[in-house]
Amino acid sequence: GENVEQHPSTLSVQEGDSAVIKCTYSDSASNYFPWYKQELGKRPQLIIDIRSNVGEKKDQRIAVTLNKTAKHFSLHITETQPEDSAVYFCAASYSGSARQLTFGSGTQLTVLP
Amino acid sequence: DTGVSQDPRHKITKRGQNVTFRCDPISEHNRLYWYRQTLGQGPEFLTYFQNEAQLEKSRLLSDRFSAERPKGSFSTLEIQRTEQGDSAMYLCASSLGQGVLYEQYFGPGTRLTVT
Numbered sequence: 001g002e003n004v005e006q007h008p009s010t011l012s013v014q015e016g017d018s019a020v021i022k023c024t025y026s027d028s029a030s031n032y033f034p035w036y037k038q039e040l041g042k043r044p045q046l047i048i049d050i051r052s053n054v055g056e057k058k059d060q061r062i063a064v065t066l067n068k069t070a071k072h073f074s075l076h077i078t079e080t081q082p083e084d085s086a087v088y089f090c091a092a093s094y095s096g097s098a099r100q101l102t103f104g105s106g107t108q109l110t111v112l113p
Numbered sequence: 114d115t116g117v118s119q120d121p122r123h124k125i126t127k128r129g130q131n132v133t134f135r136c137d138p139i140s141e142h143n144r145l146y147w148y149r150q151t152l153g154q155g156p157e158f159l160t161y162f163q164n165e166a167q168l169e170k171s172r173l174l175s176d177r178f179s180a181e182r183p184k185g186s187f188s189t190l191e192i193q194r195t196e197q198g199d200s201a202m203y204l205c206a207s208s209l210g211q212g213v214l215y216e217q218y219f220g221p222g223t224r225l226t227v228t
Contacts, residue, residue, distance in 0.1 A: 043219045089155045098169040103155025
């Protein structure tokens with residue numbers, strides 16, 4: 001089955017700086033890679049996703065890049081704000097019928113004011 | 114609120130008791146997933162429904178766990194003879210789609226504590 005590794009597990013940045021979180025996946029058949037933000041006690045919320053037919057996708061301050069050859073993808077947050085503080089999870093979905101997500105272990109991002 | 118809803122939000126039970134959780138997906142979504150999340154970890158897939166059919170189950174889903182989705186609408190997840198290791202957040206997610214990739218939207222979860 002799929003295995004997703006995520007790092008770093010914790011990340012502290014100053015407000016206004018950029019944050020980068022990296023993930024690798026094992027199954028070359030995976031073709032959908034979402035990122036979720038989870039605040040304490042809240043549901044995971046989809047913030048951006050990328051499909052394997054593109055290499056980069058951007059939405060305002062958030063961008064995701066995908067390198068299919070190396071089987072890794074990254075989340076980039078620019079101009080970080082205190083409200084970006086949360087746990088971020090990457091995930092991968094392979095092309096089996098269920099399309100279930102395999103998650104990384106999460107990155108606790110803290111944006112220091 | 115037109116998002117995914119789950120009930121109850123919290124459940125405390127004694128070891129050996131049975132518990133049942135409910136998930137109401139977004140109304141037009143035909144796919145429904147159950148995941149389990151323990152502290153400090155990402156959600157882990159448990160089972161998947163397309164409409165009323167349960168099409169896939171994880172090896173994590175022991176025979177004490179059963180899930181249903183009658184009529185392809187809401188779903189229930191039952192845990193029989195609960196164990197302390199069952200303590201976790203149980204998350205439900207739903208999505209559109211058949212044969213293509215669609216976003217999964219999560220509910221708020223049911224936090225189970227087994228004492």
